[in-house]
Amino acid sequence: MVEPWVVIVIVVGVGALAYLANRLGWIDLSNKSKTSGTHGSVMGIGDEVFHPTRHEAQIELDRQTVLPAPAPVAGDGDKGVYDGKVTIDLGDR
Template sequence: MDWLIFAALAVALIALAAVAQRKGWIDLSDKNKSSGGGASPMVIGDEVFNPSRYEAAIELDRQTVLPAPAPVPGDGDKGVYQGNVRIELPRDS
């Protein structure tokens, strides 16, 4: 009967993790999609034994995603400060 308690506890933890993932409290998605399956033990090793390299790799990934380009001088405000925002999409010919 003791194993039933442990099984129920395991099911409850898995359900809690699923709810936390869906709500956005935790992130269990694979951030290392570019590497093959054999590289994941190396990433774990870097995270544990060389955390500065692991954090540098995360920061490099963060910096490769670029935000929208900043406005350049001479563009003007284009009516944004009056509440007018116009998004122009390229037309299909």
């Protein structure tokens, strides 16, 4: 029979090793599925558990509907970045 203290030492050791590996960057335990905003309903939790394909499709739709800022092009200058003021001109709509 295994002594209880041996099990406790193993569990604490594995936890400490996982914490150390995360802090040193060997593994990444951050939650990358966090997205800003809501997913529309409380049933999103149910979809995540019981219909994961629908949940993943909703996350991908949310990613595709967010528009990134336009990338700078050569010759734009500093646009006031070094003055602490950033303006983005989207042009005429």
